[in-house]
Amino acid sequence: MALLxxxxxxxxxxxxxxxxxxxxxxREGEIVTVLGANGAGKSTLLKxxxxxxxxxxxxxxxxxxDLTRAAPHKRMAQGLVLVPEGRRILISLTVEENLLLGAxxxxxxxxxxxxxxxxxxxxxxxxERRHMPASCLSGGEQQMLAIGRAMMARPRLMMLDxxxxxxxxxFVSKLFDxxxxxxxxxxxxxxxxxxxxxxxxxxHAATVLELGRVTMAGEPAALAADPRLQAxxxxxxxxxxx
Ligand SMILES: Nc1ncnc2c1ncn2[C@@H]1O[C@H](COP(=O)(O)OP(=O)(O)OP(=O)(O)O)[C@@H](O)[C@H]1O
Numbered sequence: 001m002a003l004l005x006x007x008x009x010x011x012x013x014x015x016x017x018x019x020x021x022x023x024x025x026x027r028e029g030e031i032v033t034v035l036g037a038n039g040a041g042k043s044t045l046l047k048x049x050x051x052x053x054x055x056x057x058x059x060x061x062x063x064x065x066d067l068t069r070a071a072p073h074k075r076m077a078q079g080l081v082l083v084p085e086g087r088r089i090l091i092s093l094t095v096e097e098n099l100l101l102g103a104x105x106x107x108x109x110x111x112x113x114x115x116x117x118x119x120x121x122x123x124x125x126x127x128e129r130r131h132m133p134a135s136c137l138s139g140g141e142q143q144m145l146a147i148g149r150a151m152m153a154r155p156r157l158m159m160l161d162x163x164x165x166x167x168x169x170x171f172v173s174k175l176f177d178x179x180x181x182x183x184x185x186x187x188x189x190x191x192x193x194x195x196x197x198x199x200x201x202x203x204h205a206a207t208v209l210e211l212g213r214v215t216m217a218g219e220p221a222a223l224a225a226d227p228r229l230q231a232x233x234x235x236x237x238x239x240x241x242x
Pocket of ligand 1: 016038041
């Protein structure tokens with residue numbers, strides 16, 4: 001079943017057309033990746049789905065509800081969450097305060113505490129430093145905190161904007177393991193990545209954006225084997241095993 005349906009979406013910043021006629025589907029339980037060079041419109045797509053930028057044309061349906069004109073908080077209440085590029089952790093707040101920010105829309109305080117404990121069980125580094133400012137975390141740990149904060153909203157679909165950017169190879173591996181694990185637990189994922197090889201390995205479907213338009217879309221293994229994609233994003237290397 002389609003969880004997120006983006007159809008013929010167009011977004012402009014003044015005269016700059018950032019997205020033109022973009023369509024994409026995320027089915028329940030899927031990881032879908034959006035690939036593309038800098039400025040292709042990937043972040044704009046995620047922001048438009050979240051309602052942070054106005055759409056000029058097209059539609060966004062989530063869980064069969066038309067959210068095209070809905071306010072961001074209405075979309076979040078439906079289970080949409082964004083882990084933004086650059087993580088946007090509040091470094092002067094404690095780890096725990098950052099996590100609680102993710103639950104600010106929830107009124108079920110008992111369940112919120114349970115969720116937080118589950119996050120601490122998953123991330124012992126965060127648990128150990130729960131009362132310390134987030135500034136004491138490494139970049140990789142801050143990314144885990146950003147994902148933990150998003151989990152606090154109990155999302156149905158998590159959108160991740162270039163989560164591996166600037167992380168050490170060890171944390172990149174941990175990050176992709178985590179995405180797999182969360183997905184295995186039932187979370188649907190829309191993943192924007194520059195790490196094309198890793199993103200294609202983890203995803204069930206992929207879409208390539210170029211200058212705001214979809215130029216390729218389909219099964220990740222097929223895309224990975226496509227010479228155009230190899231030349232542009234995989235350094236001409238061989239297709240990753242799926
Ligand atoms: N606030 C803005 N005002 C004007 N133009 C913008 C704004 N944000 C993005 N753009 C332009 O819209 C286009 C798409 O940008 P976007 O950030 O969505 O691309 P991206 O694929 O996410 O790139 P990156 O990987 O660099 O984040 C680019 O031409 C960019 O310059």
